[in-house]
Amino acid sequence: MSSDAHTKLAKLRRDYEAAKAQIQALGYVIPGTLQKRQYRCGKPNCRCATQNILHGPYYQWTRKVSGKTVNLNLNEQSAPKVKEWIKNRQRLRKLCRRLEYTSLALLQIVTRMEKT
Numbered sequence: 001m002s003s004d005a006h007t008k009l010a011k012l013r014r015d016y017e018a019a020k021a022q023i024q025a026l027g028y029v030i031p032g033t034l035q036k037r038q039y040r041c042g043k044p045n046c047r048c049a050t051q052n053i054l055h056g057p058y059y060q061w062t063r064k065v066s067g068k069t070v071n072l073n074l075n076e077q078s079a080p081k082v083k084e085w086i087k088n089r090q091r092l093r094k095l096c097r098r099l100e101y102t103s104l105a106l107l108q109i110v111t112r113m114e115k116t
């Protein structure tokens with residue numbers, strides 16, 4: 001095996017282990033999206049109309065359960081948590097793609113080596 005292939009293999013193994021370590025350090029993971037809502041109620045004498053002080057904010061977590069959209073209203077305390085856990089899911093997916101990518105690249109190098 002060439003030293004170039006050795007270097008590539010070592011780098012891929014490092015990348016793989018780094019992604020794995022990041023997955024291990026990841027917090028909770030949930031699906032869905034979080035929406036923050038503020039609105040005007042439409043009553044002409046309400047302060048939302050007269051002073052431009054909107055109602056809310058209200059937080060709504062939306063996700064699919066067996067193909068159906070499910071909404072859950074959240075309070076201001078749990079909203080940041082949900083936001084973080086949704087973000088963790090995106091991070092996890094990205095890290096999984098990295099594991100696949102580095103595994104495939106490793107396999108290509110190894111199979112090329114075995115052919116020669």
Ligand SMILES: [Zn+2]
Nearest residue numbers: 040041046048
């Ligand atoms: Zn209002």
